[in-house]
Amino acid sequence: MTRAERDERDLSPRDFAARAAWLSYVGGLTQDQIARELGISRQRAQRLVARAMAEGLVRVRISHPIAACLEMERDLKERYELEAAWVAPSMGSDGDPVHGVAVYAAPVLEQIFGSTEPKTIAIGTGRTLRAVVENIEPVQGGAHKLVSLNGNVAPDGSATAYEVIVRLAGLLSIPQYPLSIPLVARSQEEFELYLSLPHVAASRALARAADIAIVGIGHMSDNVPLYVDGFITAEELASLQAAGAAGELAGHVFDAEGRYLDHPVNDRIMGVRVSAQECPVCCIAAGASKRTAVEAALKGRLITHLVIDEASAKHLLAQ
Numbered sequence: 001m002t003r004a005e006r007d008e009r010d011l012s013p014r015d016f017a018a019r020a021a022w023l024s025y026v027g028g029l030t031q032d033q034i035a036r037e038l039g040i041s042r043q044r045a046q047r048l049v050a051r052a053m054a055e056g057l058v059r060v061r062i063s064h065p066i067a068a069c070l071e072m073e074r075d076l077k078e079r080y081e082l083e084a085a086w087v088a089p090s091m092g093s094d095g096d097p098v099h100g101v102a103v104y105a106a107p108v109l110e111q112i113f114g115s116t117e118p119k120t121i122a123i124g125t126g127r128t129l130r131a132v133v134e135n136i137e138p139v140q141g142g143a144h145k146l147v148s149l150n151g152n153v154a155p156d157g158s159a160t161a162y163e164v165i166v167r168l169a170g171l172l173s174i175p176q177y178p179l180s181i182p183l184v185a186r187s188q189e190e191f192e193l194y195l196s197l198p199h200v201a202a203s204r205a206l207a208r209a210a211d212i213a214i215v216g217i218g219h220m221s222d223n224v225p226l227y228v229d230g231f232i233t234a235e236e237l238a239s240l241q242a243a244g245a246a247g248e249l250a251g252h253v254f255d256a257e258g259r260y261l262d263h264p265v266n267d268r269i270m271g272v273r274v275s276a277q278e279c280p281v282c283c284i285a286a287g288a289s290k291r292t293a294v295e296a297a298l299k300g301r302l303i304t305h306l307v308i309d310e311a312s313a314k315h316l317l318a319q
Contacts, residue, residue: 014057020045021052025060059135061107062089072313076306079317080298083280083305090310097309101286102131105307110139112212112282113172118143119211122272124250125150125162126216126225128284133164138171147177147206149213149250150271155182155230177203183251184231185268194270207272213250213281215274217297219289220245220253236265247293249274249283249302256292258300280304291315 016038023029023037034045052058069087076085088104091097109132112121121144123129152163160183169176181200185191194200207213218225220241226248227237243263244255251269254260260273274281282305285294291312297303298316308316 013051014055017048017052017055018057020048021058024049025058056134059103061103069310069313072310072317075317076308076313080306081301082298082303085305085313086307087313088286088307088309097286097311098128098131101128101284101307101309102135105132105284106135106137108282108307109214110136112214113144114139115144116142118145120145120147120206120209122147122149122207122210122213122274122279123165123168124148124213124215125152125160125164126218127162128216128286129164129214130162132284133168133171136168136171138173140173142174144172144174145177145206146172146174147203147210148179148271149207149215149274150269151179151181151183151251153180153182160229177206179203179207179271181270182231183270184226184265185270188268191268191270200270204272208278210279212279213274215249215281215283215303217283217285217290217293218248219293220247221289224248226251232265239263240265246296247290249281249297254296254300254302256296256299258296258298258302274302276301276304282307284308285312288312288315295319 020034020038023034029037031042031045031049035042038045066089069089072087073085076082086104086108088101091100123146146165146169148165152160154160165176165178179200181194185194224237226232227234240253240261240263243261245253245261246256247254250271250273252260252273253263253266260266281303283297283303284307286309294308294312295316
């Protein structure tokens with residue numbers, strides 16, 4: 001048995017794929033060179049490198065700014081009076097824009113978390129935010145505090161599938177203040193009961209005093225997560241849509257002009273409503289389904305910072 005064969009026997013398949021990817025992306029070896037180094041065929045070396053990329057074992061960051069994206073960032077800032085904008089390059093017609101935005105947004109959040117000035121950072125939930133957190137490199141969070149903007153308990157009592165605060169706090173090594181309550185109370189009486197709990201009141205107060213809020217954004221079509229995940233009923237969704245719902249931030253629903261709806265569902269949202277008048281709000285959005293919601297949030301000046309995919313940025317600038 002050769003040394004390469006012994007080494008392979010001692011490695012898990014993912015370890016072997018990671019080693020091949022290391023030789024390719026860090027070592028700069030060709031596939032023929034990787035094959036010789038690992039004692040495998042060229043075809044297998046190619047498959048290992050492809051597997052490493054497909055399984056997220058490789059993280060690629062482009063340090064050179066793309067001119068077209070930079071121009072759109074400038075135009076978005078000017079048109080919508082944003083403090084900052086970042087446009088993630090297109091992933092192609094078959095690519096997942098959420099993945100592209102997540103990779104692009106990770107360094108933006110790392111810069112926020114890497115600040116030496118202590119901050120209270122309020123964080124939302126959702127698929128896009130979870131994808132961003134999965135691409136963040138561990139950084140020393142200093143004296144920051146991380147607090148949830150919305151409840152993290154699903155209707156069946158389990159933690160919501162897209163909770164991010166626990167993992168993010170671990171990456172930053174900073175204290176976390178989750179809201180261990182439902183996203184939506186079932187009644188006004190239940191809402192008042194949760195508000196009376198000391199730990200809920202403390203976390204909500206901390207979120208309201210945050211130095212910056214980081215949120216995803218939700219659409220309000222028939223497959224909105226608020227309904228699909230069981231937080232609201234079909235009748236409540238229909239009622240929100242009839243009232244002009246265009247999107248939601250941290251569970252709070254707003255209309256096409258970016259005005260939060262005066263609606264019974266909004267009255268039972270347990271989390272804190274973000275306000276760009278009170279602190280900067282960084283919204284991370286990806287995909288065609290979010291464009292109506294993003295446009296409405298921009299019209300209403302609900303957000304101050306935006307990370308978005310290239311196709312959606314083009315759409316916003318074409319309006």
